[in-house]
Amino acid sequence: MATTAVVFDLDGTLVDSAGDIAEAVNRTLDGLALPRVAEATVRGWIGDGVGNLVATALRHSGSGQVAAAVMPAFMQHYHACLLRSPRLYDGVMDTLQALQSRGMPMAICTNKPSALVPPLLQHLGIAGFFAHIVGGDSLPQRKPAAEPLRHSAALLGQAVDQCLMVGDSATDLQAANNAGMPIVLVRYGYPRDLDLDAAAAEAVVDDLRELLGHIG
Structure with a gap:
């Protein structure tokens, strides 16, 4: 069956943002007088939404803090670190340009809070490729539920x-399977x-690429 549109995940697929997300986590931990964690550790926590990210960081630190109470501080740091050092993975710009030249409609479906997506895309020069953005808070459900992809x-x-x-x-794979949408993994x-x-x-x-x- 011919592909008529492409839906991209964002962090880890188009953009390497782990360093910035790790710094936001660590600034949050700093504010709680908790030890910082390595970027490599935070990389293993990315993809299931900011609530799960913060909850995992708190569990890892042994803190008894409730994630919901820490979220306002984390979101301030997330905004502050958003454009600190993100980079496109190799081949992303070439691929998006090639798909656009084919007239392929494209969208972003990410668990990142939706307000943070446009400034990141704009900063990296790829905002114009995407007709729509579905963020982690655009719907009541987020990936791996089927609804964001549908x-x-x-x-x-x-x-x-x-x-x-x-x-x-795995979040993307499960979402695609749940939605009945074929998937290519990077x-x-x-x-x-x-x-x-x-x-x-x-x-x-x-x-x-x-x-x-x-x-097809």
């Missing part, structure tokens, strides 16, 4: 099974404990 397809005016999801994690992102080679994906790519060969 909503992305609806916004693009395409059938779910004719859209292609591109992501990097190997370079934040896979956490996902066995990429055993995943039921259309393909696993090392460079996003390889995606172009999987889109």
